[in-house]
Amino acid sequence: MGTAFDGNAGVGVNRIMRSVFAVSFLSAFLAAGLAGAAQCPHNPDALGTSRVLVIDPNEHSLLGSMQYRETLPLADREVVLTFDDGPLAPYTTRILEMLAAECVKATYFLVGRMARSNPELVRRIYNEGHTVGTHSQNHPFTFHRMSVEKAAREIEDGFESARAALGDPNAVAPFFRIPGLLRAEGVEEYLSSRGYMTWSADVPGDDWLRISADEVAKRTIQRLEAKGKGVVLLHDIQAKTVLALPKILQELKARGFRVVHVVPSTADRPKTVTAPEQWLVAGARPRPKKPWPQVLASTTVAERAELPAPGLQSFVLTLPDGSRAATPQLPPRASRSVIARAEVPLPPLPPWPRRVDTAEVTADPDLPAPSADTFAVNRPVSADGALFPVSLRASVDPPVTGSVARPAKKRAKPATATAAPPKSLRAIFSSQTPPKPPAAIRARPRTPDSKPVTTSSLRPD
Numbered sequence: 001m002g003t004a005f006d007g008n009a010g011v012g013v014n015r016i017m018r019s020v021f022a023v024s025f026l027s028a029f030l031a032a033g034l035a036g037a038a039q040c041p042h043n044p045d046a047l048g049t050s051r052v053l054v055i056d057p058n059e060h061s062l063l064g065s066m067q068y069r070e071t072l073p074l075a076d077r078e079v080v081l082t083f084d085d086g087p088l089a090p091y092t093t094r095i096l097e098m099l100a101a102e103c104v105k106a107t108y109f110l111v112g113r114m115a116r117s118n119p120e121l122v123r124r125i126y127n128e129g130h131t132v133g134t135h136s137q138n139h140p141f142t143f144h145r146m147s148v149e150k151a152a153r154e155i156e157d158g159f160e161s162a163r164a165a166l167g168d169p170n171a172v173a174p175f176f177r178i179p180g181l182l183r184a185e186g187v188e189e190y191l192s193s194r195g196y197m198t199w200s201a202d203v204p205g206d207d208w209l210r211i212s213a214d215e216v217a218k219r220t221i222q223r224l225e226a227k228g229k230g231v232v233l234l235h236d237i238q239a240k241t242v243l244a245l246p247k248i249l250q251e252l253k254a255r256g257f258r259v260v261h262v263v264p265s266t267a268d269r270p271k272t273v274t275a276p277e278q279w280l281v282a283g284a285r286p287r288p289k290k291p292w293p294q295v296l297a298s299t300t301v302a303e304r305a306e307l308p309a310p311g312l313q314s315f316v317l318t319l320p321d322g323s324r325a326a327t328p329q330l331p332p333r334a335s336r337s338v339i340a341r342a343e344v345p346l347p348p349l350p351p352w353p354r355r356v357d358t359a360e361v362t363a364d365p366d367l368p369a370p371s372a373d374t375f376a377v378n379r380p381v382s383a384d385g386a387l388f389p390v391s392l393r394a395s396v397d398p399p400v401t402g403s404v405a406r407p408a409k410k411r412a413k414p415a416t417a418t419a420a421p422p423k424s425l426r427a428i429f430s431s432q433t434p435p436k437p438p439a440a441i442r443a444r445p446r447t448p449d450s451k452p453v454t455t456s457s458l459r460p461d
């Protein structure tokens, strides 16, 4: 019973699982069909566009293995279709129709003069989802030997013509292909400096040669097979290209190639993340790294040790009379090159406060001789009763009043241990050769105050 039950249960489970698988498979099939229909609704069997590759023109300025070391980072069996020299009816129109029938997106390199003549075709190319780059204004075959200034004019005029046809500067991709692929370094540098990406190609279709349409298709496919992937160069102004394209698209589909649509990155359309080596053409060496950012070598630091260590000259003060204040000798330790030893520099002797040489002060004949009055607590009174600040008494000659002539002995205070004047002052006052007082002071009547001051006279009575 138990076994029978288990057996029945097992059959039930198998049926359920089979149903689940069937539903899942159907869902996946329907989803794939819907996706295909959404991508190319009128042609479920279309070649289609497998993916969009967003690239930053400022990161890779030169593309195409025919001439450069880098090309688009395509996977195996991936193809990018490009058409030069148009637009020109009816060829451009026919090619647009064929690409639309297969839901294939391509990149166009328009000639400015052609865009001026056929602006409606430029708009159709853009509106059908293709990328619009440029191919100079007049398509001269002299880019390899013309001046950069002239090439720049051709380049800018070509972009301006395409932008004018579309009425939107942002609608034109910063992609440029040099006419005839006649590259020149100055031109490439100019293009790069302007943020334009220079496109060469990987697979030439030879549709500009005197060969049949079948030969164009044959060479294109053979070269693609040989490389396994790449950027195909064709022209949408040739009858043979129009005739060759159905065969090329058919072969691409039959051989399992997938078409990639390339667009430039913008602020709201980030670039497709790729590895640098994906851009390298097989066998090409990577471009040498730019000398930036630079790393400071240890020798650079050592060279700085030759710079003079800051000395006291940096801190010398200039006195009002133009002379320089005396500076003590630099201690031996501070004179070493501190940077060479990677030490924190010791400060030199502080520029302030500075010890003043007594002889310097006493040698100045213009300075008034301090007297006991200088340190008097009572201030002098002028004729109108205003008080003179004490500090002015030595330099300003106040009106002679009775208070000025007051004997200093009466204002002297008893001596205490804390009342002793600073050592430097005592040194000044004990000088053996006191300077002469100013004339105004000398003219005063001699009083006990105006006698040469000695240390003992500061002593209170």
Ligand SMILES: [Zn+2]
Pocket (backbone or CB within 6 Å): 084, 085, 135, 139, 179, 180
């Ligand atoms: Zn061309």
